[in-house]
Amino acid sequence: MKSFDVAIIGSGHNGLACAALLAKAGLRVVVCERSDRLGGATVSDTDVWPGYTISAASYVCSLLDPWLVKELDLTKHGYHAYRKDPASFTPMRDGRSLLLGSDHATNAQEISAFDPADVAGFAAFEAEATRLGSLLFETFADEDPSFERFDAQTQALLRGSAADLVEKFVKTPVLQATLATDGLIGTNRGPRDAGTGYILAHHYAGRALGAQGAWGFVRGGMGGVSAALASAARSFGAEILTDASVARIVIRENRVQGVILENGREIDARCVASNAHPRTTLLGLAAGAEMPSWLRDKIVLWRTTGASLKLNLALGELPNFTARPGSNMQAHHRATIHVAPSLDYLQKAFEDGRTEGASPEPMLECFMQTPTEPDLAPPGKHILSIFAQYFPYDRDDRWSTDARENITKSIIETLAQYAPNIPSAIEAQQLLAPPDLESRFGLVGGNIFHGELLPGQIYENRFNLRTPIDGLYLCGSGTHPGGCVSGFPGRRAAQAIVNDLVTVTS
Ligand SMILES: Cc1cc2nc3c(=O)[nH]c(=O)nc-3n(C[C@H](O)[C@H](O)[C@H](O)COP(=O)(O)OP(=O)(O)OC[C@H]3O[C@@H](n4cnc5c(N)ncnc54)[C@H](O)[C@@H]3O)c2cc1C
Numbered sequence: 349m350k351s352f353d354v355a356i357i358g359s360g361h362n363g364l365a366c367a368a369l370l371a372k373a374g375l376r377v378v379v380c381e382r383s384d385r386l387g388g389a390t391v392s393d394t395d396v397w398p399g400y401t402i403s404a405a406s407y408v409c410s411l412l413d414p415w416l417v418k419e420l421d422l423t424k425h426g427y428h429a430y431r432k433d434p435a436s437f438t439p440m441r442d443g444r445s446l447l448l449g450s451d452h453a454t455n456a457q458e459i460s461a462f463d464p465a466d467v468a469g470f471a472a473f474e475a476e477a478t479r480l481g482s483l484l485f486e487t488f489a490d491e492d493p494s495f496e497r498f499d500a501q502t503q504a505l506l507r508g509s510a511a512d513l514v515e516k517f518v519k520t521p522v523l524q525a526t527l528a529t530d531g532l533i534g535t536n537r538g539p540r541d542a543g544t545g546y547i548l549a550h551h552y553a554g555r556a557l558g559a560q561g562a563w564g565f566v567r568g569g570m571g572g573v574s575a576a577l578a579s580a581a582r583s584f585g586a587e588i589l590t591d592a593s594v595a596r597i598v599i600r601e602n603r604v605q606g607v608i609l610e611n612g613r614e615i616d617a618r619c620v621a622s623n624a625h626p627r628t629t630l631l632g633l634a635a636g637a638e639m640p641s642w643l644r645d646k647i648v649l650w651r652t653t654g655a656s657l658k659l660n661l662a663l664g665e666l667p668n669f670t671a672r673p674g675s676n677m678q679a680h681h682r683a684t685i686h687v688a689p690s691l692d693y694l695q696k697a698f699e700d701g702r703t704e705g706a707s708p709e710p711m712l713e714c715f716m717q718t719p720t721e722p723d724l725a726p727p728g729k730h731i732l733s734i735f736a737q738y739f740p741y742d743r744d745d746r747w748s749t750d751a752r753e754n755i756t757k758s759i760i761e762t763l764a765q766y767a768p769n770i771p772s773a774i775e776a777q778q779l780l781a782p783p784d785l786e787s788r789f790g791l792v793g794g795n796i797f798h799g800e801l802l803p804g805q806i807y808e809n810r811f812n813l814r815t816p817i818d819g820l821y822l823c824g825s826g827t828h829p830g831g832c833v834s835g836f837p838g839r840r841a842a843q844a845i846v847n848d849l850v851t852v853t854s
Pocket of ligand 1: 357358359360361362363380382383386388389390404405407409410411592593594623624625628633657658735785788789790791796797798823824825826830831833834837
């Protein structure tokens, strides 16, 4: 039987990054992916509607590790990202709107229309968020991450709320809410809740677009990242299997021996790196292994209940916003479109989700790649990707058909208050509610980051990439620096495995 140095469970972008780096280091690597396609939540689907390519889950990119791009020559393997500019568009019901991008003069004009004093405040906020994001970035590849190493003032800001961070600098409600949204993505917390300051800074940590904190999109959809990583991994000799669900990690005398697939195939390996959620890996695939009680407790108590959903719409024409009329392609159609009129609105959306199981007036972050990359849809058609909160995984009705229909309807009605042509422009729709994110991608509890990215679950408190089982590693978002399409968890695991194998061999 063929044996490997490392078997990797899961082909999320982190599993693929880990595989590519290990194969480049000369190790024999196999990736076993449960699904029929690669990439996990970093995927471009071409089989949902004929002629459309959809970033089914993740849709914009910033945190992808530039070192990884260079080290694996991902550009040669087809990866290319474009900066989003303008970056954000927040329409309002009263006909006003806010469009922000890289041009300082235009930003000043847009903000002045609300409050001239906020022009300087916005610049000061951007400087502060960029400073915090840069500090985080510098720690993302750390072998031994430590939150405590940040100075006391930085720790306080990161432990605080997103609202605290933005209110210090700007007064205009729609500007405050637009900026605070980065602190809410993926979390089941509101803007005034502690720890959302960290999430905000995390979303300013990326350098993939060549500027600290800038966001963009990937040619061909987010699957372009995974395809490039898979191509790099194969070029260094890694084998990648799809429809290869791992049933069990084989462990003898607390030492990993390999994995057994659902189809009965046994794969021998000196090490196993799991890209699956820590709970899936340690309580499921490694069930029965010896584990200290503190680790068992940590897995059980790990906060991994999501409240984010994805609604992908095929549109027959571009949204016609009352605030910037016209279905002809305009600059705002290329930006992230926010429904976020004020911090109070966002906090209420969270409270409603917590108490009622859904926000009748939700936070929406929408993006369309088709205005800039028309090939992703048939001629004249568009894809509107809607990321919506707060719709908790653990609703009492367990996401019944009625609940799904009502929630979809309320999201579309909310958007229609800003762009009334949207309902009639919809030609097809795909809802990925939190339980769907769990069943399709293995995101336990539907949490998009493999667990909340809040203080208490970050840095030294995230899962260690080395487990107490000899030869078993974690290489997914449950480890530092957590979720988003970054590749850092995969990179850190690969480096640890190479170091450990060299130590064992020498
Ligand atoms: C709706 C949504 C929107 C998002 N938007 C963005 C965004 O715009 N930008 C951004 O940066 N991030 C975004 N994120 C977060 C980001 O996508 C994730 O943090 C990231 O993709 C996780 O990558 P990963 O490699 O750690 O794990 P995953 O992508 O979760 O991959 C894990 C893989 O393991 C496989 N697996 C699980 N169990 C087994 C088993 N037993 N056998 C074999 N394989 C197994 C799964 O099938 C999966 O392929 C979003 C996530 C979601 C869900």
